[in-house]
Each structure stands twice: as structure tokens, then as C-alpha cells.
Amino acid sequence: MLRIASREHPYVKYLVKLQKSAQLRKQSASTILDGIHLIQSYLSAGTGFSAPRSIIISEAGQKNSEIISLLDTCRQFPDTCIYRVTDQVFEKISSVKTPTGVLACITVPAVTDPSTIAASKLSNCILLESIQDPGNLGTIIRTAAAADISDIFLSRDCADAWSPKTLRAAMGAHFLTTIHSDCNLLEIAKHFHGQIFATALNGYQALYQSDLTKPTAFVFGNEGTGLSELMLRAADKTIFVPMPGKTESLNAASTVAVCLFEMVRQQKYGFKA
Structure with a gap:
């Protein structure tokens, strides 16, 4: 010593x-x-x-x-x-x-270049575009690990997944899922073998009306500005979380939690429109 x-x-x-x-x-x-x-x-x-x-x-x-x-x-x-x-x-x-x-x-664990991952090998995953707050990112990683998400893809302008604040917020979840940094999310979406749902306040369909029993990729955007138009267009459908209260929006990490655990519920108990 x-x-x-x-x-x-x-x-x-x-x-x-x-x-x-x-x-x-x-x-x-x-x-x-x-x-x-x-x-x-x-x-x-x-x-x-x-x-x-x-x-x-x-x-x-x-x-x-x-x-x-x-x-x-x-x-x-x-x-x-x-x-x-x-x-x-x-x-x-x-x-x-x-x-x-x-x-x-x-x-820092080395991961496979996401562009080389065969589409058939990707199961449920999340794509994060421009998430800026390390605490938010860490909470999202922890939530994703709890929901048994196989892969998390971060755009090049996301907060650092391996910063001390992100690591503390995730509380060890970094080591329970695979985190891909500096990704071209459009390419990931293009090759994903499943359905892609983008979250937006003015989404086309409510989360609870969406069938999440199939392989699903959720796309979540920046805390303030949401998703870019390019990412919205890359999705199969835009969805929203119904909010009967007067709050304008949910925190990004809260939105992730609601979406992922609705998927967990459906994949365990089935979907009813």
C-alpha cells in the first residue's frame, strides 16, 4: 500500500x-x-x-x-x-x-460500435438526444436498468455518462446495462428492428393507447426543447404522456420512468387498447 x-x-x-x-x-x-x-x-x-x-x-x-x-x-x-x-x-x-x-x-467499459450492431440483436432500448443535466442522465440510466433495458444510446451532445455526478445519480446502474456514447441516433433508429416511439408534448397518440409488447425503442429529447425534427421524423410514431393536471410538462427523467414502466407492465400482463 x-x-x-x-x-x-x-x-x-x-x-x-x-x-x-x-x-x-x-x-x-x-x-x-x-x-x-x-x-x-x-x-x-x-x-x-x-x-x-x-x-x-x-x-x-x-x-x-x-x-x-x-x-x-x-x-x-x-x-x-x-x-x-x-x-x-x-x-x-x-x-x-x-x-x-x-x-x-x-x-470505462469498452462497448461495441453501435453502427456494427446487427438490428436483430437489439431488444428494448432508449435513444437520448441532447440530455444536458448529469443528474437527469444518471436517473435515466438507473431507471433503464431497473426496466431491464439492454442498450442506451446517447447523442454526441449529451452530458457525459461517466462524470461523477452522473455516476452518483445512477447508483451503480451503469454496470447493469450497455451505454453507447457519441452516437448517430438517426443511424441507430434506421437499423433498429422494431418500433420506434418518440415522446413529444403534442404527440399523435397517448402512451397508454400504444402497444408496447413488441421490441421497442423510445426516443427522448432535451429537457427544454424536446426532440429535433429529424428525430421526430425518424420515429414510427410520436406519443405523449397524458397529464390531467395543470403542470406543463414532466421532468425528462420522469417521462422516461413512466414510459418504460408502462412497457414493463404491458410486456408482463399484455396490452389492452
Whole structure:
């Protein structure tokens, strides 16, 4: 176990920059998991995920029984570097207000180029266009994993799926579904072997009048402006969520939850128009 006491240590500076820079995360194909739950979720994901690049533990964290157990697990990985740092150094690295005492630097899972995925291999999935808020994106990923969505496709201008805030909001769901970043959603829609429903406030058909028992791709748009005209035209049909109240619209993540769990209900109990 290596000890770091200086806030100016090169690796400390690297981890701080990695927390803040989407460009560095992309270039290095790495990100940081902050907290026991996220790291445990990553370690239990199994196949397809490599051992953590490093584990960083604070002085206070070494007194936590869960962290000690997690550390014992990580000692089994010969390529994982373990660092013990002072509480002051850990506070500089961590992006949360109340640091948990442990974080990990991991390799972002590599995924198949979506343009090479055979249409027949795609099951239920969601396409996200221009989702800007990392918290929204993380909540959407968590909801999609709970609904057993196989693939999530993000347009090039979506928030970073592997940012600390997105990871915290998703609470480990990143490791339960496949996330494709920087996608050409029009191409994904073109090759999807199933029906494509785009959500819009002025949609043609109500969600609950739509048969979702077949392979379905939902398309969700930007929190403020919704979907682009090109994506709306790429869909087989536009649908809306009935809102009898006086609220103008639902939060993007809430819309995703309503749509996906109506699909779950129909695929389990059947569709009745």
C-alpha cells in the first residue's frame, strides 16, 4: 500500500483533473467511482469489467469495516494499485461534500460500435438526444436498468455518462446495462428492428393507447426543447404522456420512468387498447 501525504502529488493532481474533465476521461478511458456502493456495484458486475486501476483510501476510511472488506477484495487484483492518503488529500480528490473515505479509478467499459450492431440483436432500448443535466442522465440510466433495458444510446451532445455526478445519480446502474456514447441516433433508429416511439408534448397518440409488447425503442429529447425534427421524423410514431393536471410538462427523467414502466407492465400482463 502506497502512502500519499501531499496534495501536490502528481497522482492526486491527475485524479482531481479526472473528476472535472470530460476530455481527460475520454482520452484516458477512465473515471472515478466515489464511495463504497459504487465500487461494490462495479466489482460485482463481473464479466466485461476489468479490475480497478487504483483504490484510494483515506485515513478515516481505514477504520470503516465495509471499506476494509472492500480493500481485501481489491488486494486479489495484482494490477490494482492501492493508495493510503491523508484525510486532507482525500478531501481534495473527492467531489462530494461528505467524503466516504474510499474511491476507485476504473477503466470505462469498452462497448461495441453501435453502427456494427446487427438490428436483430437489439431488444428494448432508449435513444437520448441532447440530455444536458448529469443528474437527469444518471436517473435515466438507473431507471433503464431497473426496466431491464439492454442498450442506451446517447447523442454526441449529451452530458457525459461517466462524470461523477452522473455516476452518483445512477447508483451503480451503469454496470447493469450497455451505454453507447457519441452516437448517430438517426443511424441507430434506421437499423433498429422494431418500433420506434418518440415522446413529444403534442404527440399523435397517448402512451397508454400504444402497444408496447413488441421490441421497442423510445426516443427522448432535451429537457427544454424536446426532440429535433429529424428525430421526430425518424420515429414510427410520436406519443405523449397524458397529464390531467395543470403542470406543463414532466421532468425528462420522469417521462422516461413512466414510459418504460408502462412497457414493463404491458410486456408482463399484455396490452389492452
